[in-house]
Amino acid sequence: MEFLGLYPTWYEPGVGSGWIVGIISTVHVLFSHTAVGAAIFFAFLANYAHRHDRPDLLEFIRRYGLFLLVFSYVLGSITGPGIWYSTTVASPRGISALIHNFVWMWATEWVFFIIEVVGVYMLVYLANRVDRQTHLKLSVIFGLTSYTTMLVIVGILSFMMWPGKADWYNETGVLSGFYGPNTFAQLAMRTAFMFTMTAVVGGIVAARFPDPAFKKDVARKLAWLGIGSAIAGVLVFRWYLTTLPDTALLVMNNRLPDWFPLAVMGMLAAVGVYFLATLIQPRLLVASGAAAMTLVVLVFGLWPGEVARESIRKPWVAGQYVYSNQVIGRDVPGRDIQSEIPLIEERGFLQTLVFLPDNLRQVTPDNAVEAGRVLALTTCSNCHSLSPTGMRPLRNYFPAATDLEAIVDYLHAGLASGNTLYMPQIPFTDDEAFALASYLATLQSPSAGAAKPQTAGHAVTPTLAASAAREMNP
Ligand code: HEC
Structure with missing residues (x-):
């Protein structure tokens, strides 16, 4: 007997498994992007300090590095594995697809990450203990390795959107899955906005420097970094949009x-105003303000x-062949992967799921609701x-009054x-069905006002929805 190899579903009733992954990754993005941006900023500052004989800037690097040790490297290293754990249970076959396609890419990323972690310790603890030339080399190595970790992850993330080259499904090479227009546009966009985050978070450190002249100097550098990178980010975002699949644009709109x-626009405007203010009047840079801006970026941007x-x-x-519900929806000839849709069409889910009590394999009037829940x-x-x-609650779309036949039609x-x-x-x-x-x-209709913002405006009757969906289909 042929089975569909689906794992048991991890269901989180409060906010939904997708949001658990989303919350962990959003926080992780703040930590990781700030760290990569800071690493490159440090390389720049170290160079500048070396050329202009400014040891005080090295002290800023040391303190910001120390701050990042906790902020990014401890908390980031907790949320990073958190993404692995949560996605592995939320989307086991999605993760499996990524590992099977990119195992050596992950390995590469981990090697660079280790250099990065050793690098930040060296930058912090060897500051003023090794000669400046060596410190400068350390900061350049730290900057480049940090950026490499980002490049590797972005290539894999963009494969999740779609494989780099259209022919990947036949030839399935690592590089043709990894490199595509979306990879570079996404890398550029993340690069720009990571500097914005570095500038915002750096304010928390800079604000605590007692020397007003130095604080003013660093506040200005951070402000220029923040303003320039935010503008670049907005411009690059337009390029990024051109590298998305048509369906992505449709869903986006x-x-x-x-x-x-x-x-997002409000957040960017707030960041712009904030940096303009600290540029003109560096005394306005205070740690609590910078921390508040960090939160604004996290909640309204990331x-x-x-x-x-x-x-x-x-x-x-992943790769436009593993559906979010873990079913494989498309052939990948180069990897000998076949779509599971024909099997499901022929035999149905209840006959082919592995983890299912036997009494649910045949639908009867007695077990219909329970089988339906599965x-x-x-x-x-x-x-x-x-x-x-939680996420797009089904009951919002199926008010209790909807009759069975209409739902079956929709399905x-x-x-x-x-x-x-x-x-x-x-x-x-x-x-x-x-x-x-x-x-x-059996799901009750939502009480008035209970609809979550993410579904507001889309609570349509199923039959209408089906025709709307057909209209959307080009
Ligand atoms: C890959 C993710 C995904 C899966 C799996 C999924 N949906 Fe949806 N569904 C969506 C999205 C996204 C929307 C649009 C939500 C919105 O606009 O509020 C949606 C909307 C809907 C709607 C609103 C009408 C419409 O067509 O837009 C209904 C009804 C619905 N889903 C039912 C279901 C049912 C029943 C299942 C399981 C048999 C299911 N969905 C599985 C993502 C999914």
Whole structure:
């Protein structure tokens, strides 16, 4: 008997497994990007200090480095493995796809990361103990290795969006999956904004320097770094948009919460005003203000940014062949990987899931709701919460009053055909569609005002939604 090798689903009822991953990675992005930006900024400062005989700047590097040891290297090293743990349970086959395609890339990244960690310790603890020339070399090595870790990760992240070259599905070479237009645009965008973060976080350190003249000098450098990088980031973002698949642009324009662009633009404006103010009047740079700006960047810049990146990748989680619900939805001839859709179309989920109690393999009037719940967990919960809270709760789309037949129609029209661009093709047998509909009909309609912002405006009746989805399909 042929089975679909899906792992048991990790379901988090509060906010949804996707958000757990999202929260950990957003925090991680702040730590990691700040560190990489700082590493390159340090190399620049060390060079400048060397040429202009400014040992006080080395003291700034030492203190900022020490701050980063805790801020980025301790907390970043906790959230980094946190991403591995959470994604491994939330998306085991997505992670498996990345490891199978890029195992040596990860290994490379770890080697560079080790050099980076040793480097930051050396920069901090050898400052003023080795000659300046050596310190300068250390900071250049630290800067380059840090940036290499970023390059490697960005290549893999952009493969998650789509493989670098269209022919990757046949030839499946590491480099042709890794390098594509999106890789470079994403790298450029992250490079620009990482300097913005370095400038914002650096203010926390610079503000504590007692010497006003020195503080003024560093405040100005940080302000220029912040303003220049934010402007560059906005320009590069336009390039990044041109490297996205069409479906990503469609989802971006139609399916993201309305507050996302406003939040990001507001955040960038706030950063601009903040740096202009500290440029003109460096005394305005205080540690609490810089810490508050860091939070603003985290909540209004990084969170919508990361959630958007996750959303526009839908329905795929990796390489446009592993769906977010872990089903393989496309052939990859070069790797001998076959789409699982034909198997599901032929035999259904309940006959092919491995981790399923035997009494649920056949749908009966008695077990329909329970079998439907398993189907919802397996095929929908990666993107939709089954409870009232969390990510795109399913109950918002299926008010209690909806009749079974309408839901079954929706499942067959929208999902079975793969017509909805942002949802996987999910073919159900008639029995399964009935079971899932029976379960969905038991979800209560949301109480007024309970709809989460991320679903606001999209709570449509299923049949309407199906036709809307077909219209979206070019
Ligand atoms: C890959 C992620 C993903 C999976 C898996 C998924 N959905 Fe969706 N679904 C979405 C997204 C994204 C939206 C758009 C949400 C919005 O705009 O609020 C959506 C919207 C919907 C809507 C609203 C109407 C529409 O068509 O836009 C319904 C109903 C729905 N999903 C049902 C389901 C059901 C039932 C399942 C499981 C059988 C499922 N979805 C699986 C991502 C997914």
